[in-house]
Each structure stands twice: as C-alpha cells, then as structure tokens.
Amino acid sequence: MPVIDVTPDPENCTLTMTARFDAPVERVWQIYADPRQLEQVWGPPTYPATFVRHELRPGGMMHYFMTSPEGDKFPGFWEITAVDEKTSFDFDDGFALDADDFTPNLDLPVSKNVYRFTADGDGTRAEYRSVYATAGDLQKVLEMGMVEGATGAINQIDELLKND
Structure with a gap:
C-alpha cells in the first residue's frame, strides 16, 4: 500500500497524505x-473517473x-495554479x-492543493496536501469520506505501475 501517512490538522485546516511508489518521479x-x-487512479476503486477536460x-x-x-455521476474540477513539470x-x-x-457547487468546500513528487531511493515520495478555508470545511470533507476515498484512489497507483 503506497499511502504511508495521513495527517488531518484541524488547527491549520489541512489534510496531508504521504505515499511512496516503487517507480521514478518521471513515471x-x-x-x-x-x-x-x-482516470485509472482518480477516485475510489468503485467510483471510476472520467476526465473530459x-x-x-x-x-x-x-x-x-x-x-x-x-x-x-459526481462531478468536480481542478483549477491549476502552478506547475513545476x-x-x-x-x-x-x-x-x-x-x-x-x-x-x-458553492455549498461544498474548495481546497487549495499542492502535489509534490520527490526521489526517494529508487522510488518516489509523494505528498498530497489540501488546505481548506476553515476547520469546518475540513471536517465536512472528512465526514464525507475524503480520507478513505483518497487512500483508495492513491493505492490504485501501484497496480497501474505494475502493468508497465
């Protein structure tokens, strides 16, 4: 299982997940x-994703x-603010x-996210950090099953990498 740590931090309104993959950063x-x-890894295993943009x-x-x-269908969006290829x-x-x-959907929280990938020996360490406007927004997504869904999604990456 790639996910090695999950840290919700209500004081700072953050959720940080850390994973390690047996593949180089570029992969x-x-x-x-x-x-x-x-599409093969975004979303929980029983809720496959389709990217239309x-x-x-x-x-x-x-x-x-x-x-x-x-x-x-459960739609979502990402607005990309920075990329370091x-x-x-x-x-x-x-x-x-x-x-x-x-x-x-303005009734549900929007989070600011940073996904970082760094070399870790012969693999990759990934940090997924989400920052919410309020502790209440963080709590809302935690109650919606964000940790379980994101962990299930991230853990699918191993299977995809095995097929290389």
Missing part, C-alpha cells in the same frame, strides 16, 4: 499528466466526474453541480 508524474492514466498548465482547468456503481503542481479542487458545464 509517477506521467500518471497525472496523461488523462487516460489519471485536462489542462495541466498554470491557468488550466481539469473537469472530471466519478461514476458510482449505480451510474450516478515532473515534480509538482498546485490547484484549487472543488465539487461541481453537474457533469455538463461543471459549475462550481
């Missing part, structure tokens, strides 16, 4: 840079939806009202 980066690979560049947008086993990217992550136009 882990490719997963996020390629929407077809990202993928612009991994500053100012770019990512639009996706996860599909439940019953066929319900192969090592990190920053983005605002939010929920959308529908999978047609991806209008932000």
Whole structure:
C-alpha cells in the first residue's frame, strides 16, 4: 500500500497524505499528466473517473466526474495554479453541480492543493496536501469520506505501475 501517512490538522485546516511508489518521479508524474492514466487512479476503486477536460498548465482547468456503481455521476474540477513539470503542481479542487458545464457547487468546500513528487531511493515520495478555508470545511470533507476515498484512489497507483 503506497499511502504511508495521513495527517488531518484541524488547527491549520489541512489534510496531508504521504505515499511512496516503487517507480521514478518521471513515471509517477506521467500518471497525472496523461488523462487516460489519471482516470485509472482518480477516485475510489468503485467510483471510476472520467476526465473530459485536462489542462495541466498554470491557468488550466481539469473537469472530471466519478461514476458510482449505480451510474450516478459526481462531478468536480481542478483549477491549476502552478506547475513545476515532473515534480509538482498546485490547484484549487472543488465539487461541481453537474457533469455538463461543471459549475462550481458553492455549498461544498474548495481546497487549495499542492502535489509534490520527490526521489526517494529508487522510488518516489509523494505528498498530497489540501488546505481548506476553515476547520469546518475540513471536517465536512472528512465526514464525507475524503480520507478513505483518497487512500483508495492513491493505492490504485501501484497496480497501474505494475502493468508497465
């Protein structure tokens, strides 16, 4: 299991997850840079993702939806704010009202995220940090199952890497 640490910090309104992958940084980066690979690991295993827009560049947008086993769609968006190719990217992550136009759902929290990938021996250490506007927003996503969903999603990366 790649996820090695999960740290919710209500005082600082953050959720930090750390993972380690048995692959070089460049290979882990490719997963996020390629929407077809990202679809295989974004979202919990029973809620596969479909990316309909993928612009991994500053100012770019990512639009996706996860599909439940019953066929319900849960849309979201990333607004990319910074990219250091192969090592990190920053983005605002939010929920959308529908999978047609991806209008932000203002009733649910938006988080500011930093994903960092660094060499760790013959593998990669990944840090996924989300910052929420309030401790209440953090609590809301924790109650929605964010830790379980994100852990399940990140752990799928190992299977994808095994198929190389």
